[in-house]
Amino acid sequence: MTAILDIELIRTFHAVARIGKFSAAAQQLHKSPAAVSVHIQRLEAVAGGRLLDRDNQSVALTALGRRLLVSTTELLATHDRVLADLQGTRLAGRISLGVPDEYADHVIRDILPTFTAAWPNVILELKTAPSYALREQVQRGKLHAAVLTQPMDQPDATVQSLVTTTPVWVAATGTTVSSTEPLALAVHAAQCPYRQAMLQALRQRGRKVRIVLESPSNQAVKACVEAGLAISLIDRGRVTKNMRIISELPVIPDHEVVFMRSAACDADEAVDLIGQAMQQRFRL
DSSP: OOOOOOHHHHHHHHHHHHHOOHHHHHHHHTOOHHHHHHHHHHHHHHHTSOOEEEOSSOEEEOHHHHHHHHHHHHHHHHHHHHHHHHHGGGOOEEEEEEEOHHHHHHIIIIIHHHHHHHOTTEEEEEEEOOHHHHHHHHHTTSSSEEEEEEESOOOOTTEEEEEEEOEEEEEETTOOOOSSSOEEEEEOOTTOHHHHHHHHHHHHHTOOEEEEEEOSOHHHHHHHHHTTSOBEEEEGGGOOTTEEEEOSSOOOOOEEEEEEEOGGGTTOHHHHHHHHHHHHHOOO
């Protein structure tokens, strides 16, 4: 019998690969962890080998898993695009969407083109700003929805978790961090959760600091770190080859990237669909 790639199994696999945890993927997919495990086992039987290495805390892609993820990304997008095209012209409207600077490139390049192709009569208006500024604008009804970062364990019926992030301290490769002199910092804009977390942690530790750069631009912060001018706090997944992780500074708890919608858009189908697109395709 010829093997068939079930699109539902592919979607489950992508969710687990993106989120990194079976339980969180199950919650996002509205399935039980047992059902997610069965889906992965069925897909591994078709693929002919293990797709994921698992432990008690998280999962990681095997070499075969990485190949399958790359080769099925466009397949999943095409499936959703074709399905949406059969229904898409009936949906119209306007969505104002907020995205933090550090994720804007990914959302604009990798997620929104597929969405706009599937739903051509939905007009998107984008705004970039720090996460807490976006959260406030969504709460006040100034934005229909936003992607933003926040500390873990903040229950809110208006948000859906996309991925977990691990903040790490970074410096330029080959540089040292003095234990006595004030720390030179590159910090994000005032309403960024990483800025608040790093300053609070250093204040509690009693470390003196001097701010070398304050910028809403993630690229400017990274450039400042890579040039050896300052240290900063970034997602572990965004550490570059020109950076090293600093282990001697306070550990910052995990955060999460979420999709937050205005309470006024609770039954808005267009916002539902863009939220689904974020859940399916957002990656660090």
